[in-house]
Amino acid sequence: MKIPELSRIRQRFTTTEISDLEQHVREHFTSFLEDRDLRGKRIAVTAGSRQISGLVTILKTIVGILKERGADPFVVAAMGSHAGATGEGQRGFLATLGITEEAVGTRIVSQMETVLIGRLESGMPVYCDKAASEADGVIVMNKIKPHADFKGDVESGLCKMMAIGLGKRDGAALFHTMGFGVFATLIPQVAECYLENLNILCGVGIVENSFDRPMICEFIAPQKIISREKDLLVIAKENMARLLMDRIDVLVVDRIGKNISGQGMDPNVTGRTGSTLHKLFNEDLVDRIVVLGLTEETHGNFAGLGMADFSTTDVVKGLDFKATYINEVTSRTIPPARLPFLVKNDRQAIQMGIYTCDAFSSGKIRLVHIRDTAHLEEIEVSPAMLWEMAAGSYSFENGEGPVWTEMEFEDGKLHSRLM
Structure with missing residues (x-):
């Protein structure tokens, strides 16, 4: 035949992009931190399973700035049950994305132990990676984009990184028992629980253009993460290939x-x-x-x-x-x-x-x-x-x-x- x-x-595709990503991150993260005293603070920075253009540069720059401020940063693997739902599997997955301790300039913590950090009004427990929960601050970073399984004001992004990524297998399994039909309403609720019970330093929302290059890399105050993610999702949908x-x-x-x-x-x-x-x-x-x-x-x-x-x-x-x-x-x-x-x-x-x-x-x-x-x-x-x-x-x-x-x-x- x-x-x-x-x-x-x-x-x-009509699009824009950040011309100098390292300089952009340095300028905006430094401005966000202002004169905040981070000396001796253990700061967790999330890294998920999605390929994000320039992610190693973003992580390395954030880690460098935190160290300059006297903080003790570490990267935490935050990908739910991906990579076989094992710590070593998730560490290996990060390595395929170029995220290694040598590349980002700090240690990577990858394990599956979680702790209970709160409950929703329905009684649903909310779990968080143990290492992240013990940190003095958490930087939640993710690409904001349409999800592959459901539609809503919040889909794949910072809220989902908290609800499922940091929830590891325990959180992901419990979350998915609810079914995708409730994800659009449940994800923001779980994110609210994180914001109330965890010391979230900031969110880092990344939006890629139609050519998979970063057009937005925004540092977001904790209290604005959910509302701002809704805005960024609209932009992501308009610019996706x-x-x-x-x-x-x-x-x-x-x-x-x-x-x-x-x-x-x-x-x-x-x-x-x-x-x-x-x-x-x-x-x-x-x-x-x-x-x-x-x-x-x-x-x-x-x-x-x-x-x-x-x-x-x-x-x-x-x-x-x-x-x-x-x-x-x-x-x-x-x-x-x-x-x-x-x-x-x-x-x-x-x-x-x-x-x-x-x-x-x-x-x-x-x-x-x-x-x-x-x-x-x-x-x-x-x-x-x-x-x-x-x-x-x-x-x-x-x-x-x-x-x-x-x-x-x-x-x-x-x-x-x-x-």
Whole structure:
């Protein structure tokens, strides 16, 4: 079966970014601290499982400033039940993001012990990482972005970092028993409990632009964290990269991973989520999804592979079932950890996607090829997709005109041009 030729295009996104991240952090964090006396204070700084552009620079600069003020800073792994729900697993995950003690200039505390810091009015207990709870101050840092499983005024960000990230496996497991339907209201309540019972020094809200580079890195006073996060989420949604098409017959994804999205590939891009709240997403966007691999940083966690229709037997060889199942059972989202239809190689997987899509009989397959859901500026599209985009009001560039090339395979494995 012939696979359509593809042409590379560049999707246009309007965006801004911080030009000198280290200087920005130094200036704004110093201004935030003013003349606060931090001598001898043990300050915990959170680090989660999401890949954030410039995160090592941000952490290193914050740590450096705290040390200049005489504080004793440390980084605390705050990623719920990710990385196999073990201290060493989470330390290793941070290392794949470049976060090591040598890189950030201070010790990293990664363990799973929690303490009870309070209860909600409903009686629900609220847990916190033991090391963070014993610190003299906590800096809660995270990227603010749309969540992969639910919608609300507060989604993935500082409040969730407190509610689930610092809650470790105990907090994450308890939280997820409530179901995603209550996350939008429950997360701010748990965050309020943290703010009342823990010495939160500040929040650091990071918003990335459409090219996954930081456009906002804001230091937020504790009492303003929840309200300001709502504002920053609006900005994040306006600036997130997306696929500009209205309908795609076959979406080929080179790689998925937990460092890209909690579900491996972002449902805010693909329209597919393992959550019961799937109707809140654009689930009609893509007919068939083909996944060809995992990121190295995901360490075999294949959450999200179950949202694909086709993959390969080679991909399965690198899966860490234990880590994935712990993560998905804790979050109570089982579909992302299922296995799709598996075939011998990349070529066959793409061909099966084409053969089984609704548009196959027409011969005009709207095929889109992406590196992953975090890199959407440069993509490849088939003739039928490009013609539809050219006839519509889509904002994209393709140089002086389309250059059509066939997908290149070696023994059935795709040599991707999207790097």
